[in-house]
Amino acid sequence: MKGLLGLNLLGRCDDGLSDGFEQLLRAAAREAQREATLRRLLEAGWSQSGTASEPEPTPVVVPGQYLNPRSNDMPNKEKGLDDLFYDTLRDIYYAERKILKALPKMARGASSPELKAAFDKHRDQTEGHVERLQQVFDLLGKRAQGKTCPAIDGIIEEGEEILEEFKGTAAGDAGLISAAQAVEHYEITRYGTLRRWAEIMKMPDAAKLFAATLAEEETTDKDLTTLADSKANREALAA
Structure with missing residues (x-):
């Protein structure tokens, strides 16, 4: 009798465990189904509140403009000839002021009185x-401001x-003329x-000012070519 009673109790325990396990499985299945449904809704563009989410705005590109990735995709004006003109104007303004400072030194280094006079004249x-x-800057309504020019610096x-x-050598004036003409050719x-x-x-x-x-x-x-041909180059050659 005791053996039969024990088996009966074990059977009831097994039935209870089996029922509880099945309930857990059903609950897990329902949860998985709910998550799958929610994921499909989100992929379709719905928020968890049940309303459609706002789509990402598409940047509008106007012809003649480009997108700047550093400015939140806001269109900027494409650079044109007016920008290039202003950039080059700043370049030559910087160059002329550098040349203005260099000419007195070149005049002092020249041996020929004619070459000294040429440098002094060009300084003026x-x-x-x-x-x-500066007048051109005024025409543009901008402040006269140079831009570093590595070319003229070199x-x-x-x-x-x-x-x-x-x-102080016989080739000195010929060398100075060659350097001055390199400057002139850049300016031209x-x-x-x-x-x-x-x-x-x-x-x-x-245009008239330029x-x-x-x-x-x-x-x-x-004039520099004339000075070189008439005297400086000959003196350098004879040394």
């Missing part, structure tokens, strides 16, 4: 060039090296470009 002209550039530095290495290209841009941008007053300076730069370059 360069002061006028700076004033003309040309002037090279001229200073020539002056230091060849000062800049002023020629700016004059043409001013013309096509319908800025006749600026043309006046360009003519003086070209004359200076020719």
